[in-house]
Amino acid sequence: MPNYLNGKAKSRVIVVGAGIGGLTAAALLARLGYSVLILDQALVPGGCASTFKRKGFTFDVGATQVAGLEPGGIHHRIFTELGIDIPEATTCDPACAVFLPGESEPINVWQNRQKWQEERQRQFPGSEPFWGLLAALFKASWDFQGRDPVLPPRNLWDLWQLASSVRPGTLITVPYTLFTVGDALRAYGLGSDRRLRTFLDLQLKLYSQVSAEETALLYAATALSVSQAPQGLYHLQGSMQVLSDRLVEALERDGGKLLMRHTVEHIKVENGKATAVVIKNQKTGEVWTESADHVVTNVTVQNLVKLLGDKAPGGYKKRVNKLPQASGAFVVYLGVDESAIPPGCPPHLQFLSDINGPIGENNSLFVSVSHTGDGRAPSGQATIIASSFVDPEQWWQTEDYQGLKQKFTEEAVSKLSQYFYLKPETIIYTEAATPRTFAHYTARDRGIVGGIGQRIPTFGPFGFANRTPIKGLWLVGDSTHPGEGTAGVSYSALTVVRQIEAQGLK
């Protein structure tokens, strides 16, 4: 039985999963002197933010744009803390070009605040009071989040961290805690503005998994504002893999150990405390038990319940089982000749998708396009990645999986052809991923992606905590506050690290 954890260090921590959440937690803990072992069932680290290579193209698997790279942003803070270089990146401006149905001119979500304000005033006359409210809520929420609150709190220390993050300015958010975007639109007399609602649906579903009608207003205020300066969305030079590579570099420098192709099959719990994990080496088939003082799980909350088996607390399991259906993703990866890309094409575009998502109308087709010299395609070529939300169950129940995949691929390419010049002579490579692909490569339950929908009963204060009901067992990743995205899961990792540190100080 291999012994990977060094007994002499501060405390022994096993991290299950090397997604951005798990890697960030592991690297920070190793930096603080913990003995860290991180295990991932996949071939490469990064989970939904990893990459794969085909025929000279490098494709980002899921995440293609990054928030939090600016000074003070969460990735910037963590990379600085770890003493590693901030990855090279370009700002996405516009952050997104959103094409509403039947319109050939996009709504450009500019990074410059003033320019974005002018754009939306032109696009959605009479809506400025609504945007004004969002701006005020964003300012208060952003400052609050920057003070590292613990949400939702589960003990006195958590509560103290939460309370210490509150300032008089935060109080403006309190009356809106139970508001959805739909409520706010109606309050401003914009409830029946179809254009605005379609735009908000398209943009919000990318982050919140649900429509504007259901998205918690406080969550939306941040999701709709992080693309403006001094924040912004960034396109990494090279590929998304650079984030994971840098975190692994820091982890290993500080004595942490990463084992790929190692699956954690079970978490052992004794007397209400997580004590060990059962690991399977996929190459050799060897199975062994590794004990630890803390187990940090970088999995979906649905996977966590499965890993606990009959040790999953009843109430917790019940809550997880009652969660509304989560989304899966269908993604098309195209390697193309550069002539397929119209001149001046922005890095990210959004169209209304014809694919019926699990979340009602206004499903989006979100498109990311590489640019010359960004390291994703050979000279004279480019990558186009288009993703849509889908109902995962459809992909598990179908009797003709390949046929369904083919149908979705054709529909996506046909939709993309309305903007790109996609012909047999310009398409060099095509591949698609479905919920079954995501389940295989990221081990996420039924291939669900993007975390828990940011509805009122599951966002922020009402969501799943990083501190689980089992002592020494922690949850990081997009099932927890503040939700999906590499920036979001980095916050959740930071919270867990602070919670573990605080326990050690007791």
Ligand SMILES: Cc1cc2nc3c(=O)[nH]c(=O)nc-3n(C[C@H](O)[C@H](O)[C@H](O)COP(=O)(O)OP(=O)(O)OC[C@H]3O[C@@H](n4cnc5c(N)ncnc54)[C@H](O)[C@@H]3O)c2cc1C
């Ligand atoms: C199509 C798509 C587009 C997206 N676009 C963006 C975007 O542009 N920007 C953005 O910021 N975010 C985006 N996201 C969301 C973002 O990718 C995720 O929220 C984030 O990467 C999730 O990170 P995580 O750490 O929670 O977990 P994951 O990425 O799910 O990683 C979990 C890791 O754990 C491993 N694992 C799981 N179970 C086990 C086990 N039992 N044993 C061992 N290993 C295990 C998996 O192999 C995986 O590597 C997108 C997601 C998708 C699917």
